[in-house]
Amino acid sequence: MKLRITNHRSTLLIAVFALAGGLFLQACGGGEKAVAPEAAMEAAPGNGVPVKAAFIYVSPVGDAGWTLAHDKARLVVDELPYVETAYTEAVPEGAEAERTLNQYVRDGYNLIFTTSFGYMDPTINVAATSPDVTFMHCSGFKTAPNVGTYFGRMYQPRYLTGMIAAKMSKSNVLGYVAAHPIPEVIRGLNAFALGAQSVNPKIKVHVVWTQTWYDPAKEREAAESLLDVGADVIAQHQDTPAPQQAAEKRGRYSIGYNSDMSSFAPAAHLTAPIWHWEVVYNKVVEQVHTGTWTSSQYWGGLADGVVGLSPYSDLVPQDVRDLVEAKKAAIVSGAWDVFTGPINNQAGELWVPEGEVMSDGDMLGMTKLVEGVVGTIPK
Amino acid sequence: MEASPLVLVVAVLQAAVRSGTPILFVCIGEIYAERSGVLNVGLEGLMLVGAIAGFSVGYSVGNPVVGVIAAAIAGALFSLIHAYVTITLRADQIVSGLTLTILGTGISGFFGKPMIGQVGPGFDQIAIPGLSSIPILGQVLFRQDAMVYLSYLLVPIAWWVMYKTHLGLAIRSVGENPATADSLGVSVTKVRYGCVLFGGAMAGLGGAYLSLAYTTMWIEQMSGGRGWITLALVIFAAWNPARAMLGAYLFGGADALQLRVQAVGIEIPTYFLMMLPYVLTITILVLASRASMRRRIGAPAALGLPYAREER
Numbered sequence: 001m002k003l004r005i006t007n008h009r010s011t012l013l014i015a016v017f018a019l020a021g022g023l024f025l026q027a028c029g030g031g032e033k034a035v036a037p038e039a040a041m042e043a044a045p046g047n048g049v050p051v052k053a054a055f056i057y058v059s060p061v062g063d064a065g066w067t068l069a070h071d072k073a074r075l076v077v078d079e080l081p082y083v084e085t086a087y088t089e090a091v092p093e094g095a096e097a098e099r100t101l102n103q104y105v106r107d108g109y110n111l112i113f114t115t116s117f118g119y120m121d122p123t124i125n126v127a128a129t130s131p132d133v134t135f136m137h138c139s140g141f142k143t144a145p146n147v148g149t150y151f152g153r154m155y156q157p158r159y160l161t162g163m164i165a166a167k168m169s170k171s172n173v174l175g176y177v178a179a180h181p182i183p184e185v186i187r188g189l190n191a192f193a194l195g196a197q198s199v200n201p202k203i204k205v206h207v208v209w210t211q212t213w214y215d216p217a218k219e220r221e222a223a224e225s226l227l228d229v230g231a232d233v234i235a236q237h238q239d240t241p242a243p244q245q246a247a248e249k250r251g252r253y254s255i256g257y258n259s260d261m262s263s264f265a266p267a268a269h270l271t272a273p274i275w276h277w278e279v280v281y282n283k284v285v286e287q288v289h290t291g292t293w294t295s296s297q298y299w300g301g302l303a304d305g306v307v308g309l310s311p312y313s314d315l316v317p318q319d320v321r322d323l324v325e326a327k328k329a330a331i332v333s334g335a336w337d338v339f340t341g342p343i344n345n346q347a348g349e350l351w352v353p354e355g356e357v358m359s360d361g362d363m364l365g366m367t368k369l370v371e372g373v374v375g376t377i378p379k
Numbered sequence: 380m381e382a383s384p385l386v387l388v389v390a391v392l393q394a395a396v397r398s399g400t401p402i403l404f405v406c407i408g409e410i411y412a413e414r415s416g417v418l419n420v421g422l423e424g425l426m427l428v429g430a431i432a433g434f435s436v437g438y439s440v441g442n443p444v445v446g447v448i449a450a451a452i453a454g455a456l457f458s459l460i461h462a463y464v465t466i467t468l469r470a471d472q473i474v475s476g477l478t479l480t481i482l483g484t485g486i487s488g489f490f491g492k493p494m495i496g497q498v499g500p501g502f503d504q505i506a507i508p509g510l511s512s513i514p515i516l517g518q519v520l521f522r523q524d525a526m527v528y529l530s531y532l533l534v535p536i537a538w539w540v541m542y543k544t545h546l547g548l549a550i551r552s553v554g555e556n557p558a559t560a561d562s563l564g565v566s567v568t569k570v571r572y573g574c575v576l577f578g579g580a581m582a583g584l585g586g587a588y589l590s591l592a593y594t595t596m597w598i599e600q601m602s603g604g605r606g607w608i609t610l611a612l613v614i615f616a617a618w619n620p621a622r623a624m625l626g627a628y629l630f631g632g633a634d635a636l637q638l639r640v641q642a643v644g645i646e647i648p649t650y651f652l653m654m655l656p657y658v659l660t661i662t663i664l665v666l667a668s669r670a671s672m673r674r675r676i677g678a679p680a681a682l683g684l685p686y687a688r689e690e691r
Contacts, residue, residue: 059599059600060488060599060600062488062491062492062495062597062598062599063598063599064495064496064596064598068495090599090600175642206642206643206644207641208638208641208642209641209649210638211653212603214600214603215603215604216589216593216594216596216598216601216603217398217401217589217593217594217601217603217605218398218603218634218638220593220594221394221397221398221634221635221638222638222642224390224394224638225390225394225635225638225639225641225642226642228386228387228390228639228642229387229639229642229643231642240594240598240601241596242593242594242596245498245594245595245596249503249504263496263497263498264496264498264596374644375641375642375644376641376644376646378648378649378650379648
């Protein structure tokens with residue numbers, strides 16, 4: 001499109017005002033906010049180094065999902081006497097992320113959490129030029145001497161929610177509103193389906209991919225489409241609670257994600273597989289404080305408490321809760337894990353033989369669906 | 380429990396109307412603004428302002444209708460910025476529009492902070508007695524929420540005003556040839572201000588549809604790019620409110636269809652369905668870029684051009 005500048009002076013003026021105004025509002029809205037150092041910082045226990053931790057978020061804290069869960073955990077570590085935190089929200093994945101990271105390095109932050117997969121290369125790049133700063137990248141696979149990764153075995157609580165959904169279903173059809181077709185999402189969907197089948201072999205899990213993380217209208221519509229084919233429990237992987245509301249409006253049930261979403265659909269929300277990032281953040285902050293941090297790839301599960309279930313709704317009967325708690329105990333104890341054979345793939349062929357447990361590597365690279373899932377992975 | 384094919388077809392069409400409605404509101408407003416010669420690319424920002432104004436007022440008073448009115452007022456007031464800088468100051472319309480998007484995102488995020496996690500009042504589906512029992516058509520069109528019914532009223536009114544009234548003639552002439560319109564005694568400034576404010580109000584309604592009808596919550600940047608899609612839809616509709624309705628349902632329908640195709644479990648490439656409306660739009664854009672074609676599909680000749688009397 002040809003840009004026609006007719007009145008240079010006022011155009012420039014407006015642009016400047018707008019940018020200033022936009023940035024100001026973003027700043028007020030918590031775009032970049034530094035919390036004042038705690039007075040008790042000097043009196044930190046163990047005479048460790050004070051920790052200035054920065055968090056890079058991919059969406060606004062107001063997303064009610066993924067980023068909110070990270071920010072809740074940030075507030076927990078912010079309470080520690082030797083920690084001060086800051087965050088920048090809605091940082092695009094790419095060059096802008098590198099700029100933000102460099103800014104925090106220049107401002108003297110010694111620990112930076114990058115909380116989205118797309119920050120992987122920016123994190124590695126900036127880390128290479130900032131050897132004194134510790135970086136923790138969420139959900140990635142690249143490390144460096146000063147870059148570690150962290151993620152959680154969300155598939156474990158997802159399996160448990162699958163059990164609950166199947167127990168609550170009368171139509172034997174469950175609906176899964178899936179986000180992008182990547183191994184993380186596929187793993188969650190498969191775990192949900194396996195959990196559902198463990199209590200009801202006849203159950204079918206219909207899946208719809210929205211190819212979004214964050215578009216409430218589209219995600220509601222995806223849930224509607226599953227409700228239309230008879231699904232009476234809806235689970236989701238996106239960051240907005242829109243599918244929950246769709247289920248409630250139709251008098252069906254739902255399983256949330258990220259954080260407790262019950263406030264959005266009290267009559268539908270059964271439980272949600274949720275993140276407790278403070279488990280990771282507390283540990284890392286302490287390690288940096290005491291100088292014991294080393295680069296590693298953390299992938300904790302129910303046993304660590306980094307993932308879990310939000311409180312059950314009153315709708316979930318006691319016998320179902322008992323069943324789920326028993327399974328949870330088995331996972332926590334390490335006696336059993338979700339992807340233990342026999343597991344068939346969608347075509348009905350044997351995928352994981354009886355008695356075998358899928359390796360972490362295979363789980364992290366999962367690209368096919370289990371038997372009983374109706375739908376395909378978009379190609 | 381498997382649904383019958385007919386039930387699913389009805390569901391797709393019903394969803395097409397529902398998901399087309401927010402962009403339909405925005406599109407009608409933008410058609411008016413562009414018909415008067417003012418391009419407003421700040422629709423994304425306006426929608427967000429409408430969404431948060433509608434939600435927060437609706438939530439505070441516990442009445443979604445009041446929220447919708449507030450959203451329209453907020454959209455109109457916010458678009459006043461665009462009107463002032465492009466009509467009075469005669470600044471570049473694209474720069475000003477982009478500004479509106481940045482500002483709208485910031486303002487809505489700022490004022491929306493306390494609303495996060497709240498569930499507001501919303502519009503529920505109302506079946507219109509009689510009409511809703513017409514087979515298929517009745518189920519598709521008359522089992523919707525109140526805002527959809529509002530859009531049914533607005534489209535014919537918008538069309539009628541545009542093509543059958545003196546006001547519509549004035550608007551179109553200002554967008555085609557402001558100098559001539561001015562010489563005939565039409566106030567270019569007043570008409571353009573009116574159209575831009577109306578466009579803002581309608582974008583506000585589109586935003587309110589997202590936070591009061593589609594979902595009953597506020598989350599930041601919930602417009603999800605619909606403001607940008609609408610800009611393409613205006614061209615698709617050839618600046619005609621009636622065709623905008625068809626286009627909006629087509630855009631909404633393509634999405635609704637691909638989601639339901641997946642839900643049923645049919646194996647077809649969903650990427651193709653998802654890109655269909657955009658392919659159509661790009662085709663039309665390419666065609667529209669030729670001057671002769673531009674005239675034929677009816678792009679306002681003075682679109683994007685500020686008007687100053689001295690320059691006549």
